[in-house]
Amino acid sequence: xxxxxxxxxxxxxxxxxxxxxxxxxxxxxxxxxxxxxxxxxxxxxxxxxxxxxxxxxxxxxxxxxxxxxxxxxxxxxxxxxxxxxxxxxxxxxxxxxxxxxxxxxxxxxxxxxxxxxxxxxxxxxxxxxxxxxxxxxxxxxxxxxxxxxxxxxxxxxxxxxxxxxxxxxxxxxxxxxxxxxxxxxxxxxxxxxxxxxxxxxxxxxxxxxxxxxxx
Amino acid sequence: xxxxxxxxxxxxxxxxxxxxxxxxxxxxxxxxxxxxxxxxxxxxxxxxxxxxxxxxxxxxxxxxxxxxxxxxxxxxxxxxxxxxxxxxxxxxxxxxxxxxxxxxxxxxxxxxxxxxxxxxxxxxxxxxxxxxxxxxxxxxxxxxxxxxxxxxxxxxxxxxxxxxx
Numbered sequence: 016x017x018x019x020x021x022x023x024x025x026x027x028x029x030x031x032x033x034x035x036x037x038x039x040x041x042x043x044x045x046x047x048x049x050x051x052x053x054x055x056x057x058x059x060x061x062x063x064x065x066x067x068x069x070x071x072x073x074x075x076x077x078x079x080x081x082x083x084x085x086x087x088x089x090x091x092x093x094x095x096x097x098x099x100x101x102x103x104x105x106x107x108x109x110x111x112x113x114x115x116x117x118x119x120x121x122x123x124x125x126x127x128x129x130x131x132x133x134x135x136x137x138x139x140x141x142x143x144x145x146x147x148x149x150x151x152x153x154x155x156x157x158x159x160x161x162x163x164x165x166x167x168x169x170x171x172x173x174x175x176x177x178x179x180x181x182x183x184x185x186x187x188x189x190x191x192x193x194x195x196x197x198x199x200x201x202x203x204x205x206x207x208x209x210x211x212x213x214x215x216x217x218x219x220x221x222x223x224x225x226x227x228x229x230x
Numbered sequence: 231x232x233x234x235x236x237x238x239x240x241x242x243x244x245x246x247x248x249x250x251x252x253x254x255x256x257x258x259x260x261x262x263x264x265x266x267x268x269x270x271x272x273x274x275x276x277x278x279x280x281x282x283x284x285x286x287x288x289x290x291x292x293x294x295x296x297x298x299x300x301x302x303x304x305x306x307x308x309x310x311x312x313x314x315x316x317x318x319x320x321x322x323x324x325x326x327x328x329x330x331x332x333x334x335x336x337x338x339x340x341x342x343x344x345x346x347x348x349x350x351x352x353x354x355x356x357x358x359x360x361x362x363x364x365x366x367x368x369x370x371x372x373x374x375x376x377x378x379x380x381x382x383x384x385x386x387x388x389x390x391x392x393x394x395x
Contacts, residue, residue, distance in 0.1 A: 048306075050299060050302060050303075053302075054295060054299065057295055057298065058295075061290055061294065061295070062287060062289065062290060065288060065289075065290045066287045066288060069288055075288060078288075079290065079291060079294065082290065082294070083294060083297055083298050083301065086298045087298055087301045087302055087305065090302050091302075091305065158281070159285055159286065162281060162282050162285055163285070166282075180247065181279060181282045181283065182282065182283070182285065184283075186249070187244070187247070187249050202243075202244055202249070203240070205243055205244075205247075206240055206241075206242070206243040206244070209243050209275055209278070209279065210275070212278055212282065213274060213275055213277075213278035216278050216281060217274075217278075224274075224277070
């Protein structure tokens, strides 16, 4: 079990996963108008931002548009970033604000996908049979739908912290900075969100939940 | 589930995320070794955590950066055009500002100096008037007398014009 725990924890990237000096240099160059440096920053964070917005909105097209808006806005307002090392949190905050602005302060209501209709096994989802370890685990399309549905059904404030912690693997400190809530509140919300998602996945998977060969 | 278990359960997610202080981590791990229900809860949360963590990430469109770059360049050109339109040369606004400062300074300098010259002119009039008045005494000496230069000597005498003698 310890190995699995270690794996779970090691996937987490407490910071941006880049050398702070390098990040500082890149942000400084971008601040002085160097688009090449900014393109490197895009290379580092573009996918993260895209996936964050995608999980919040549930629409790939919207996510692409809002991701582009986020980076254009970030470049224009780079001067307002005081601490270069906090570039990632700052960028996530811009992305979040773009989503809020688009949906007028309210998180989008994502249409749920009825997983029971798509399955052929009478409501029970068949799990992938062969899995050697967490790295090798490949989720079936249906299983991914289950997880996405569970995320979609989360209340707004839980969805936000859940995506940032479980999918983006950001540190609690960074999440607190992004969502603008206290560390204690974030910690508590993350726990509640995880329990809710777990319960929903458990509900869909039935007896298959917790099969040891899955992870 | 004991009270202790409830407290620990709240921290299981933080334990999984490596967000607990070392002492708390040790305490909860020790508890998990002896408490079956907490251990089961932990495993259950860890299972869903791993499932969620394995969701495939989507990739952005290959042309996404080109679009962003174009938008940045266009915005920059627009801003440059506006700046050139409003301020064709940096020395123009600087010169305008300098001129403004000079005008303001000269206005403030001129107003008190004009007041001063007015006062001097009034003093000169008074002095010449006194000299003129003193000359009337015949000795030509300049005397300082308590004299009201504004007094009207040709004023008609006070009295009741209707009074009969």
